[in-house]
Amino acid sequence: MDNFLDHLSDAFRTPLTNPVLVFALVLFIILLSPIILRPIKVPGIIGFILFGVILGPHGLNWLSKIDQQAVNMTGVDAIDLFSTIGLLYIMFIAGLELDMNEFQKTKNKSALFGFLTFIIPISIGFPVCYYFLGYSLLPSILVASMFATHTLVTYPIVTSYGISKNEAVAITIGGTILTDTAVLIILAVIKGVNQGNIGSEFWFTLGVSFAIFLFIMFGLIPRIAKWFFSRIEGEKTAHYIFVLAVVFFAAFLAEIAGLEHIIGAFVAGLALNKLIPHSSALMNRIEFIGNAIFIPFFLISVGMIVDVSVLTKGPTALIVAGTLTLVAVLGKFLAATATQFAFKYSKSQRNLIFGLSNAHAAATLAIIMVGYNSKLIDENVLNGTIVLILFTCIIASLVTESASKKVVLEGYQDELHVEHVHENDERILIPIANLDKMEPILDFATLIKSKKSPHPLNILSVVTDIEQGEKNKVTARENLDKMAMYASGAETEVELITEINYNIAGGISNASREIFADCLIMGWPSAVGFVEKIVGEKTESILNRTDTNLFMCRLDKPFILNKLITIFVPPLAESEMGFEFWMEKMLKLSQELSLPISFVCNQRTQSALESMLDKLNSNVLSSFENYEDWDDIYGLATFSNSDSLLIFVSSRNGDVSYRDSLDGLAKRVGRYYQNQNLILVFPSRRENLHIDEYEDIQTAPIFRKISREIGNMFGRDKV
Incomplete structure (x- = not known):
């Protein structure tokens, strides 16, 4: 017994040295970090760093070197190895995801913006670091060059608003390629100077080796990759291994050429950019494995280096952090303003450029880590950079969202943003939750279903107990049969579907994709327990996992008791993809029930609704009530009876018309209108364009409200 206790004590002695236990702990961090921090919407990139700080050598000291003896023998630590892979992975994906076609279209303007967003932050940052913060020449140049980089973490916001083809967005993407490449080259030169290798021989060697490196990466690698992908077509695993091999080979070549290994990974991404489509299965594997393992490992390892106690040892650390953040924001804002004047852009487009280029994340971390490992910068700069990343990501989110709305209001949205579902191809999916509430939902689905569609109503039951799958599948089938019998009374054809899945939201999402559903019709969300509130409610999960139109219904009273349909339409709802779809369905419901419609909306949305009514040739009796203060949802109560x-x-969340006041709308209206029929409509959105958990820079409502003044600084108007 004593031996067992001693063994247990040794296993949990800090810092943890058992590699299995360490790896398990890191995986738990990767798993739980997004879940724990989701309620306050802390950016994922910051969440992993925070856990690294808490559990690292300067926190609880649970994580440190895994096996010191192995490190002494090989010079390689497992956490260092995985974090290096993650760093290379970040730079590789940055190169891989850049839109080279957009860059070609606006290359001249992109070049000017790239120059401005490179030179202005450096021109401000260098004197501040050298004279104000008192750093020597090389550290000042390194930190100043870090200000010039940016990561397009807010690009998904722009895409969701349907303005990704706007010229301001295109030149920002192009400028990203140029400024990040220039900064990485400067990094290689700084490293050479720091090692005392600068001279004519250094420049000659760097020039020749760089030319050879570029020839191999852009001359040979794409041809080899094209041949490999075409000849080994069926081996999907081999494709992924080949891509990984190219990334690490490129990183090694860059080091041989006297450059930094992250330059090699970035160039590998550019070299393979046109050979790996963004929506391909290979791209999905690359991003999935990177986001699941390697990138979180890197972010956690960054947190392990951070020493929070430095911030408490005096004002110096706080001054450095505040100064770095201020210079980073100011430099990018001035660069965006100069670009606005050069190309005569609107104020909204200026803010769009600033929002997209202000976020510092991947490249910034990469540069600072190289500087820290080379002993060029101290802990104050490292800690200050973490603060900088947090604030610039939040500011970039606020400004990009505000500017995107204004650009949409100015009429600069991409074409074909609103979808049209042909009535003869309509597919509706109805997941079963509570059998007692399903009959009125089936009635509602029958009323709005297109009579031209040959497809039946699809009724779904998700079985979550995998072990008892077949047994529960039989039970589910019995429930489905009851619904089929009820539907047959209205001569409505139904298709019964049973999906086995650990997760209800996952089962609904899979079934929706399999039948190409245009619309989901669900019951009203029920009360949830503590675990669901922390992990994420089913309704929220379903919304996050699906992109199609969704109707959430609470139909406790017969429709015959209703005398009016009141539709509350928030600002910019007309810019959503599913706008035409839900309008058609509500007009059809109105015709079936012979009820007039009263729209409650602002003036701009009213014009769009009137245009849609004309387009749809509607003869429904409709009226409009004006309401402008959509931040106060409870004010809508005056328009209902x-x-x-x-x-x-x-x-x-993240869609064009989304606003803070829509958070938890189902719960609030459900409590307020307890004796009325309610329908909540979520229009469809573009597929797979919501922000990934690890790149989620959408701030929590409380943070957004506190920081509204930041938005006002950049001309934010109430929509």
Whole structure:
């Protein structure tokens, strides 16, 4: 017994040295970090760093070197190895995801913006670091060059607003390629100077080796890759291994050429850019494995280096952190302003450029880590950079979202943003949750279903107990049969589907994709327990995992008791993809029930609704009520009465018309209107364009409200 206790004590002695236990702990961090921090919407990139700080050598000291003896023998530590892979992975994906076609279209303007967003932050940053903060020449140049980099973490916001083809967005993407490449070359030169290798021989060797490196990467690698992908077509695993081999071979070549290994990974991404489509299975594997393992490992390792106690040892660390953040924001804002004047862009486009180029993340971390490992910068700069990343990501999110809305209001949205579902190809999916509430939902689906569609109503039951899958599948089938019998009474054809999945939201998402559903019709969300509140409620998970139109219904009273349909339409709802779809369905419902419609909206949305009514040739009796203060949802109560069927148009987090006041709308209206029929509408959105958990820079409502003044600084108007 004593031996067992001693063994247990040794296993959990800090810092942990058992590689299996360390790896398990890191995996738990990767798993739990997004879940724990989701309620306050802390950016994922910061979440992993924070856990690294808490559990690292300067925190609880749970994580440190895994096996010191192995490190002494090989010079390689497992955490260092995985974090290096993660760093290379970040730079590789940065190169891989750049849109080279957009860069070609606007290369001249991109070049000017790239120059401005490179030279202005450096021109401000160098004197501040050299004279104000008192750093020597090389550290000042390194930190100043870090200000010039940026990561397009807010690009998904722009895409969700349908303005990705706007010229301001295109030149920002092109400028990213140029400025990040220039900074990485400067990094190689600084490293050479620091090692005392600068001279005519250094420049000659660097020039020749760099030329050879570029020839191999852009002359040979794409041809080899093209041959490999075409000849080994069926071996999908081999494709991924080949890509990894190219990344690490490129990183090694860069080091041989006297450059930094992250330059090699970035160039590998550019070299393979046109050979790996963004929506391909290979790209999905690359991003999935990177986001699941390697990139979080790198971010956690960065946190392990951070010493928070430095911030408490005096004002110096706080001054450095504040100064770095201020210079980073100011430099990018001035660069965006100069670009605005050069190309006569609007104020909204200026803010769009600033929002996209202000976020510092991947490249910034890469540069600072190289500088820290080379002993060029101290802990104050490292800690200050973490603060800088947090604030610039939040500011970039606020400004990009505000500017995107204004650009949409100015009419600069991409074409074909609103989808049209042909009635003869419509598919509706109805997941079963509570059998007692399903009959009115089936009635509603029958009323709005297109009579031209040959497809039946698809009724889904998700079985979550995998071990008892077949047994529970039989039970689910019995429930489905009851619904089929009810539907047959209205001569409505139904298709019964049973999906086995550990997760209800996952089962619904899979079934929706398999049948190409245009619309989901669900019951009203029920009360949730503590675990669901922390991990994420089913309704929220379903919204996050699906992109199609979704109707959430609470239909406790017969439709015959309703005398009016009141539809609450928030600002910019007309810019959502599913706008035309839900309008058609609500007009069809109105015709079936012979009820007039009252739209509650602002003036701009009213014009769009009137245009859509004309387009759809509607003869429904409709009226409009004006409401402008959509940040106060409770003010809508004055437009409803007890005889109304209330329909609230909402949107998913990150969509064009989304706003803070729509958070938890189902719960609030459900409590307020306890005796009325309610329908909550979530329009469809573009597929797979919501922000990944690890790159989620959407701030929590409380943070957004506190920082509204930041938005006001950049001309944010109430929409």
